[in-house]
Amino acid sequence: MPRILVTGGAGYVGSHTVIELINYKFEVVAVDNMVNAIMGGKGKPESLARVEKLTGGVVDFEQVDILNENELEQVFANKGPFDCVIHFAALKAVGESCKLPLRYYRNNVIGSINLLEAMSRHNCKNIVFSSSATVYGPPQYLPIDEKHPIGSCTNPYGKTKFMIEEIMHDMCLADPEWKAIMLRYFNPVGSHPSGEIGEDPCGIPNNLMPYISQVAVGKRPCLQVYGNDYETKDGTGVRDYIHVMDLAEGHVAAVRKSLDKDFQGWTAYNLGTGQGNSVLEVVSAYEKASEKNVPYEFMPRRGGDIASSFADCSRAEKELNWKAKKSIHDMCADAWRWQSNNPNGFQIP
């Protein structure tokens, strides 16, 4: 079976993707530096320990920081050869990236260059990259397809994703043996339906759904909704939310595509539902799924926010034979199951 290296494998999208990789009988080696993950017993991240329990499979894990070239070399030397790498490892807090840009450029860009060099040395030239719709910047038209211009990112986090995409693109142009698939996520939410793993943000959540979850479970009193005067159905911002298990299946589809002998070069795919939901629609769906009250208050718009963003995902449907299947209700129900079963995330209380 194909052997896959997953960087950032203990994280939110990483751990859910490992489940799907195991379900497809792939061999998985995961690395993570554990700066945003919790170590469980036996030196394995708690998220991946639960993945093993859920799947009955095995995840070969090494605590490795991709900024450390020696550690990375050892993974390729001792755990390889790999048929493909899925590269999640990155810092991802937009606000923090504006305050500490050099930290983001070092971690995300230098980490990726280290990884690509290690792959080259070990003749593994097959990568699926965890990119983001943020590479598009403010949408020039809707829905956003993959031909939309990229690079006008409004924050350093988004720029790191753009830069890494460009580096991989140039690499594929220079060496036709390289295959690189960029997966541009819209807004990943929800969790595995078991409620055993999910998103475990440190501190105040940066994203809407984990914030709502913490209000619903009683950890925070009230949701702040920034702007109710946008030109949208109810005045609040509209985004394309995608269930993390759909996203995980998208990664498996991309890995399979990359292993296809006829596939060549660099390609990008949007992963979303193609549907836009407003903040108030998400709140309402969450209240229904959780049977909890989610109080909210309107606040002024935040600088840099846009009214609407949603994806045209027809390229992924056509070329990856992939389509998001789960509804906003599924997303909220699964997010709530995770949150209510694990009010402190992976932290052992």
Place this chain on the structure above:
Amino acid sequence: MPRILVTGGAGYVGSHTVIELINYKFEVVAVDNMVNAIMGGKGKPESLARVEKLTGGVVDFEQVDILNENELEQVFANKGPFDCVIHFAALKAVGESCKLPLRYYRNNVIGSINLLEAMSRHNCKNIVFSSSATVYGPPQYLPIDEKHPIGSCTNPYGKTKFMIEEIMHDMCLADPEWKAIMLRYFNPVGSHPSGEIGEDPCGIPNNLMPYISQVAVGKRPCLQVYGNDYETKDGTGVRDYIHVMDLAEGHVAAVRKSLDKDFQGWTAYNLGTGQGNSVLEVVSAYEKASEKNVPYEFMPRRGGDIASSFADCSRAEKELNWKAKKSIHDMCADAWRWQSNNPNGFQIP
């Protein structure tokens, strides 16, 4: 007097700038990894040994690769504090960057991140960056001013310059103590009027003027002119050539600006003459200056080349009180003096 660290100080623009810094009585510490420079006697680059002879000044030199964080730290610890850094150190061959993109991203982008972090640690937050008009990509209008969109670069070399500009921009937004001036060169040519230092390309020259020089001096039989059917005065490509001594003065003007207490944040300046010259005009001017014949042949256009590019330099004139003074004749006469006095560059024969 202000103390200036110059990275890539042994290179073409670097060494000419060091002359002007010494003329303005600045204290200069230069570092260079010597991959594109020739070591002279006494462990000093031959270019900087000649700079000392020309100016009667002293250049404190260390052979340091900015990819080596420890070496870089030692420079700041032992040779600082610095009032400003001029950052030239980079690989710069466009064609090579397309073949070896990772090498360019590592050298240029990671090197710059290392430098910025070292500066932060030592509280030196004042940088003048050797950027390039290539950040503009194919011109959307002419002349190109600094408001022209950037980022649509057609090669990895250009993208590294764009990325470093963006990183410095984000750094200035995050921390108002940072001051960063991007100098976007058009086409630097010529040499110090003494003919003692000049451009010393390895292998086949990538740029027009050094190629013409090697034809004029008899090292190459003929100049290939790519395209004579562009929409320009004579059908050949038009570029904005700038004398390297004008460019060197532009750097001193930028350093002085950056030391001005009223100056804040991130700014970019075009450095060019504002004049476009065609390939045939340059050939003709060179023949006149050198009194040599420069045979040429027309070849088909090269992919990625554009008809015309020239700068609007009014911002630099207004804010830096700087303007290019030297003519295309000066550029050719000085290039020829360097070439004919040093047919093998800095190489000791």
